[in-house]
Amino acid sequence: MGKNKGKKVEAITPRDVDFARWYTDVISKTEMVDYAPVKGFMVIRPYGYAIWENIQKLYDAKFKATGHQNMYFPLLIPENMLQKEAEHVEGFAPEVAWVTEGGGKKLNERLAIRPTSETIICSMYSKWLNSYRQLPFLYNQWANVVRWEKTTRPFLRTSEFLWQEGHTLHETAEEAQEETMRMLGIYREVAEKDLAIPMVVGRKSESEKFAGAAATYTMEALMHDGQALQSGTSHNLGQHFTKAFDITYLDRNNEQQYPYHTSWGVSTRLIGGLIMVHGDDNGLVLPPHIAPIQVAIIPIAAHKPGVLDAAQDLKKRLEGRFKVTLDDSDNSPGWKFNQWEMKGVPIRIELGPRDLENNQCVLARRDNGEKIPASLDDIEGTVGDLLETIQQNLYDKALKAREEKxxxxxxxxxxxxxxxxxxxxxxxxxxxxxxxxxxxxxxxxxxxxxxxxxxxxxxxxxxxxxxxxxxxxxxxxxxxxx
Amino acid sequence: MGKNKGKKVEAITPRDVDFARWYTDVISKTEMVDYAPVKGFMVIRPYGYAIWENIQKLYDAKFKATGHQNMYFPLLIPENMLQKEAEHVEGFAPEVAWVTEGGGKKLNERLAIRPTSETIICSMYSKWLNSYRQLPFLYNQWANVVRWEKTTRPFLRTSEFLWQEGHTLHETAEEAQEETMRMLGIYREVAEKDLAIPMVVGRKSESEKFAGAAATYTMEALMHDGQALQSGTSHNLGQHFTKAFDITYLDRNNEQQYPYHTSWGVSTRLIGGLIMVHGDDNGLVLPPHIAPIQVAIIPIAAHKPGVLDAAQDLKKRLEGRFKVTLDDSDNSPGWKFNQWEMKGVPIRIELGPRDLENNQCVLARRDNGEKIPASLDDIEGTVGDLLETIQQNLYDKALKAREEKxxxxxxxxxxxxxxxxxxxxxxxxxxxxxxxxxxxxxxxxxxxxxxxxxxxxxxxxxxxxxxxxxxxxxxxxxxxxx
Known part of the structure; x- marks a missing residue:
């Protein structure tokens, strides 16, 4: 007998009773994330990390399609290097974690764990760049960063988070501005089409811009509780850092010039947005494009002859095209319904003896609760279409909610x-x-x-x-x- | 006029004159890696990082196919946690980098930048595991780690490196041993089939095993200079850590038990092995399965009518199946030959006016210098077959070299x-x-x-x-x- 047989999934605090507790309930009960031993740090568990992998894949493909290549820069930045751009150090120094001992010895100079990598990357760019022929530099890195935060919440604000940071150099101010806008556009495109989160985009005010930027552009999402979430930023850094780090090149007229510079990033924070935009009182609601599991098959009366075999056949048919799981555990169907609902799986397929008699199954939509009987004949096509319908519906719902707010x-x-x-x-x-x-x-x-x-x-x-x-x-x- | 026109690619120190200098020449001239501002740290440049991405993709697919899921654990480990397993702390403490200040304040406890994550992962596993029904725990993480090293060389031994670390828990000692062997097998399979590096596998002696392991298993490769490179390790950790971290579960008889534990890792070190096993006096030699660029097309007499168009057509035909670049820069063909040879691209395709007249091109093999005229009719098939031939030949050559040594x-x-x-x-x-x-x-x-x-x-x-x-x-x- 299954240990959860007959048990009900423990209740999630309703969203409108206490949104912060709802969030904490959802992220912990769905096992997306846990609190680390060091305050403010998080452990990203498989269900959360799989979403991050999906986000990475989507963005990484678009970065590469627009000519960017990945690199990896070191975790530790010497203090003197962090200090070279005045506004930058002022903005970040209060949040830095410092390494002061290594290999059993006190270090001569403190080393910052990167809060962001403009400085160390510029120190290398100044070594690599010689001629306009090498431009543009179009590079990105996927990495962890540390910013010591006082008040933290998993995914939304943590002392360590995962992100990507693009760092590019260009011949002209116009090209840098184009790049800044291009990347903001890519951020928005994936956020809207795949995460189904409508974004408001624009320029940050002087007081809200990135420390050291000429201009910061942002995409902002609205959460269920009416609070905004800054979800991705793209910075035109002008020549602030290229001058501070003495990055020069010989231009087309054989004259020394400073290149123009951009940087841009999205982070694991997007997962927090995903949860707070789409989730409901039953838990997560995941857009099909980003869901680690798109379809959960639940056999009904699984002990009856043919049911489990049919469920396994169905899984085989679907798993080439979709991310499918078959829950053949000995928990009750009701418990399974709650469980997969809480996990935000877009489609639940119920398959029982009577369905089999009729050569059908029942598709239950997570986004609106609708239950749709469907013939097994073209189930692949039906599921594919329904996933796209759900994807669009989640975007439309989120847009409507934002407009109402x-x-x-x-x-x-x-x-x-x-x-x-x-x-x-x-x-x-x-x-x-x-x-x-x-x-x-x-x-x-x-x-x-x-x-x-x-x-x-x-x-x-x-x-x-x-x-x-x-x-x-x-x-x-x-x-x-x- | 191209800035490199007529220039010769700067010479690489011959392998048998000074192998260490040869290695340094190769990694820097091919722009795989550079030295970071902090001694012992490296910057992995796009050509090196693309190889790492290929290695990641291959291993990650096999980890997932064997039921493992990815997670992410925090970078920083409290000192008291690192000290819980006595052998472990003794082995790693001398190499640790310590964070002692964060957010403008001195910390109450030093935080280690993870040199490896057994301790922090076990602290979470002890919280998560309750019942035998949850076992096995099959998790992996891709991450950076820091080990303060005195003598460093890019990829081979650096104070920060990228790796994956698998951490699993099992009901029985037998299952843990099977897992340890399974992962060693996967390490070897990718190393031999894709990196074309023959491996010797076996158990480490007591003095060479991982700090805290019951047994460590390793795959060892032999470099051109006759030195071995430990290339991947898989540890059976027994109950050393599960007891130290009080990880228990209720077994099938409702009794408290400590699970059995494994961990296993490969790192960016593999890139060093790839270079030192296959490279020659002209630079890198990359196995097709792992090469960021598999085919470089060089137009000959590119100004002659039709040549550049034909080269572009050829690129289009090949790029759906292979990783192809067309070098249409204004450097001389000779310079390009040297350049792509140095970069280790498995096949160079030369295409000139006379080739076009004969509806052919010339395939130049990087692994043995052979030049093969080939009809353009089934060039996709010819290139595909030749890449597999080269892949096998590199393995055979490496195996022969190892046997001779x-x-x-x-x-x-x-x-x-x-x-x-x-x-x-x-x-x-x-x-x-x-x-x-x-x-x-x-x-x-x-x-x-x-x-x-x-x-x-x-x-x-x-x-x-x-x-x-x-x-x-x-x-x-x-x-x-x-």
Whole structure:
């Protein structure tokens, strides 16, 4: 007898009762992640890591298709190197973990565990680059980074996380800007098409940009609780680092020049977004493109003749095209339904004696609970189509939810009222003055998430700044954020 | 005019003049790797990293096919945790890099950057494991590790390297032993079939085994200079760690038990082996299964009408099945020949006006210099077959080289003479006494690389120990080693 026979899956705290507890329940009960012995660090368990592998595969293919190659740079950065770009060190130094002893000896110089790799990569680029003929440099690395954080939550903010960081060099400012936009576009494309998370994109304000960047661009997602999640950033670094690290090359006119520089990254944080955008009170809801298991087959009355064989046949038919599991454990069907539902598997297939008599099975959709009888004849085609339908539906649902949680405000009173009534994005005109940005943050808790690009700009009301009332050139998205 | 037009590729030091310099020349001129700012650390450049990605892909597929899943454990291990298994800490403590400051504060406890992850993984396993129903635990991680080394050489021994480490738990000692052997088998299979490196496998002596293991098994390769390279190890850890970390479960009889434990790893060191086994005085020689570029197309008299178009057509035909590059730079064909030869590309295809007239091209083999005219009609098939021929030939050549460098010795004089005349493996009977092992090492510089399994055991001479002359149960492989 199965040890879980008859047991119910332990309940998950409802989302709208306590969203933070819901999140913690989901990530632990689904065994995606666990807390490490060192505070603020996480262990990514197989179910979480398989999602990360899928995310990696999708992005890595697009990086390579756009001419980027992978490299690996060292984990440890000498302190003097981290200090070369003034804004950069100011931004990152407070979060650094320092190695001070190695091989039984105290080191002469502290070594930073990379919080990001601009400095060490630039030190190598300055050695490698000689001529314009070598440009562009289009490189990326997949790596772990450490940033000592005070308040942490698995995937969303941890002292160590996994990410990729692209680092490119270009002849002209225009090419660097194009690259910065290209990578933001790739980030958004995979996030929307595969993670089914609609993104708002735009430029970061001066106070929110990357330490050392000329400009930072971001994609921002809205979570179920109305808080925003910065989900990927692409930085135009101008010549800040190339000058600090004396990276020069001979240009087409045989003159020494500093190249233009970009960097861009997405991280395991995306997994947190995936959970908080799609999940519901029964647990995870995973988009088919990213789910480690797309189809779970559950035999009904498995002891009846032919059922288990038919379930195994079905698995064989499907597993060439899809990621399939057959749950032939001795737990009860009801327990299995809950279990695979909690794990967010897009389609559950139920197959029992009566189904077999009718040459059919039942497909249960995780995204909307619908149960669909389907002939076994073209089950591969039916499942394939349904997975795409679910993928699209999850995106549409998430977009609708975001739109419902997005409001506009013309003055501070409206701003506060909108956030109180309907937490989410507030679109408001902003004059660009950091004093207004600070005041908005102090009074509402919302930060400037991004200033949309011109093609997505709108004028709210009469075009005056939501805070100071002066003329505002731009509208921005504000929200409380993770 | 191309900046390299007319230039010759700078010469590589011949292997037999100075093997160490040859190695350094090859890895730097082919841009596989560079030296990092912190001594002993390396930067893996795209050409080196692409090989690592290929190695990862091959092993990862086999790990998954044998039921293993990937996870990710934290980089930092608290000092008290590293100390729980006595032999383990003794073995690794001298090589540890310690984090003592984080987030602007001195830490209460030093944190080790993982030199290997047995301890932190066991601390989590003890939390996760409850019942025999959960066993086996079959997990792996791909990660970076740090071991502070005094003498380093890129890929071969570096203070940081990339690897995978498998960590499994089992109900019985037999299952753990089977797993240990299964993974050694997988290591060997990929190494021999894909890296084309023949391996000697067997058990490590007590003094050479992993710190904390019950038994360590190894695959050992022989480099061109006659030195051995430990290329992958699989450890049966018994219950050493499961007891130290109090990992218990309820067995089939409802009794508390300690599970049996294995760990196994291969690393970026394999790239060093690949270079030193196959490379020659012209540079790298890469086995087709692992080469980032399998075919380099060089147009001859590229300015003549039709040549460049035909080269591009050829590239299009081949690139669906193979990893192909077309070198249409304005360097001279001779320079290109040298360049791609140095990079170890298995097949160079030359295509000039006269070839086109005859509907043919010329295939130049990197492994033996042979030039083969081939019809363009079934060029895909011809190239595919030739790549497999080259793959096999590289293995055969390497095996022959190893056999020529393997000798036997019945006493210490013979041992020294063999090593002096023909550096390589010396097979000799060994009584198993560590004193003899030490003496052999002191007098010859050769260490015990492994004790072959019974099916590959031989008796040398009269079966007496090469050192003390007493009866020896086993024969072992000795060599100087990296």
């Amino acid at each position: 997005t409001s506009t405000a013309e003055n501070m009173d409206e701003f506060k009222q909108r956030l109180a009534e309907n937490p989410g994005f507030v679109k408001a005109n902003w004059c660009g003055d950091p004093a207004c940005e600070d005041k908005i943050h102090e009074e509402t808790g919302a930060s400037c998430r991004c200033i949309p690009f011109d093609d997505e700009q709108e004028v709210i009301g009469d075009g005056s700044c939501v805070c100071c009332g002066k003329h505002a050139d731009k509208m921005a998205y504000f929200a409380r954020a993770y | 393997t000798s036997t010795a019945e006493n210490m004089d013979e041992f020294k003479q063999r090593l002096a005349e023909n550096p390589g493996f010396v097979k000799a009977n060994w009584c198993g006494d560590p004193a003899c092992e030490d003496k052999i090492h002191e007098e010859t510089g050769a260490s015990c690389r492994c004790i072959p399994f019974d099916d590959e055991q031989e008796v040398i001479g009269d079966g007496s120990c090469v050192c003390c002359g007493k009866h020896a149960d086993k024969m072992a492989y000795f060599a100087r080693a990296y």
